[in-house]
Amino acid sequence: DALGAAGLALSLAHFAFPLAYYAYLKARWLGRPWGLRLDPGYRPRVTVVVPTYMERGLIEGKLENVYEQDYPRELLEVLVVDGASGDGTAEAAREWAGRHGDLRVEVVVEPARRGKAPALNEALRRARGEVVVVTDADSLWPRSALSEAVKWLSDERVAAVSCLKLPGGGTVPGVEEAYRGFYNTVRLAESKAWSTPVFHGELAAFKRGFLEEIGGFPTDVGADDSYTAVAAALAGLRAITPDGLACVEYVPGRGYAAWRTRRAQHLVQSFAKALRRLRGSRAPGRFKAVLLAEAYLHLVNPWLLLSAAALLAASAAAGMVLPAAALALGALLLLYKPYRAWVATQAFLVIAMVRNLWTKE
Ligand code: GDP
Ligand code: MN
Numbered sequence: 001d002a003l004g005a006a007g008l009a010l011s012l013a014h015f016a017f018p019l020a021y022y023a024y025l026k027a028r029w030l031g032r033p034w035g036l037r038l039d040p041g042y043r044p045r046v047t048v049v050v051p052t053y054m055e056r057g058l059i060e061g062k063l064e065n066v067y068e069q070d071y072p073r074e075l076l077e078v079l080v081v082d083g084a085s086g087d088g089t090a091e092a093a094r095e096w097a098g099r100h101g102d103l104r105v106e107v108v109v110e111p112a113r114r115g116k117a118p119a120l121n122e123a124l125r126r127a128r129g130e131v132v133v134v135t136d137a138d139s140l141w142p143r144s145a146l147s148e149a150v151k152w153l154s155d156e157r158v159a160a161v162s163c164l165k166l167p168g169g170g171t172v173p174g175v176e177e178a179y180r181g182f183y184n185t186v187r188l189a190e191s192k193a194w195s196t197p198v199f200h201g202e203l204a205a206f207k208r209g210f211l212e213e214i215g216g217f218p219t220d221v222g223a224d225d226s227y228t229a230v231a232a233a234l235a236g237l238r239a240i241t242p243d244g245l246a247c248v249e250y251v252p253g254r255g256y257a258a259w260r261t262r263r264a265q266h267l268v269q270s271f272a273k274a275l276r277r278l279r280g281s282r283a284p285g286r287f288k289a290v291l292l293a294e295a296y297l298h299l300v301n302p303w304l305l306l307s308a309a310a311l312l313a314a315s316a317a318a319g320m321v322l323p324a325a326a327l328a329l330g331a332l333l334l335l336y337k338p339y340r341a342w343v344a345t346q347a348f349l350v351i352a353m354v355r356n357l358w359t360k361e
Contacts (some may be wrong), residue, residue: 152245
């Protein structure tokens with residue numbers, strides 16, 4: 001019947017687009033050279049910014065991890081901007097700094113919790129480094145992370161560098177690791193094409209001059225890191241996640257769904273704003289294509305799956321065999337991890353879009 005046919009067509013379209021986009025990125029960009037001129041001797045002063053809210057359990061390990069970087073310590077400065085945590089985060093950071101006199105650490109305590117982006121802007125006003133690297137407390141870097149990030153920033157067209165992601169922290173739901181391989185490939189290929197519109201809070205490195213030019217981090221979209229990457233591309237600069245730079249994030253065991261929903265809400269906000277700014281921007285055509293594809297994947301494509309499932313279910317309920325079989329197959333495939341991860345992501349995006357209507361968090 002018509003419902004069943006429409007359902008099948010929608011589900012086909014839902015799965016075909018991302019696969020086609022992935023195939024396009026792989027064939028067209030993944031193996032291409034970067035087209036950058038890197039200067040291995042570039043050694044700028046670097047300001048590492050750690051925004052914290054209630055991170056007493058992680059802050060020392062985080063500072064230790066920055067301390068162990070192979071980047072020259074005398075060129076480093078760390079700014080911990082604490083949102084008035086009541087758990088002793090700032091005190092622990094100060095105490096750690098007292099024990100490590102050979103690393104410049106400044107701990108700034110805000111009068112009240114204001115959110116991450118305002119904290120980053122506070123840090124930006126104080127930062128002296130030519131490069132500003134933002135990193136969440138709940139993440140870890142490999143020893144060479146800073147030197148890697150700086151290396152890519154040595155090209156004048158690169159305004160921003162982020163890392164690929166490895167899940168970590170013990171309590172990794174299977175969903176999380178399954179989708180990383182796919183997404184890391186996409187991020188890398190987009191970066192080679194020009195820029196990726198998705199950055200990671202584990203490590204987001206920017207040239208300070210660029211940040212000042214765009215007026216700092218956006219306070220109207222949750223994904224301050226991703227939207228700032230988009231802003232770089234819109235300004236005609238590059239924002240990349242190079243290979244050989246991966247970070248670990250602790251995936252929360254409890255509150256996983258709420259965490260995924262919040263992340264999805266932030267990305268949705270970022271893409272919505274990016275679309276409004278795309279026209280008249282200085283981004284090259286191939287970035288516009290990437291942005292449109294990603295915006296479609298985040299804002300439109302999830303609804304196709306939801307509609308397809310609803311249509312197939314309605315048709316199956318009316319006694320249609322083929323739609324019922326398709327639905328059963330779709331359910332059976334949930335046993336297959338990457339597929340399950342994909343479907344879960346679509347669900348989080350749909351929930352995020354609906355939730356964005358009343359709270360931006
Ligand atoms: P998620 O990874 O998106 O869930 O975000 P997190 O909760 O991990 O927050 C990212 C980073 O920002 C962490 O280091 C937090 O401690 C920090 N953070 C979150 N909210 C605030 C805030 O209101 N003020 C400050 N200063 N830092 C914050
Ligand atoms: Mn986090």
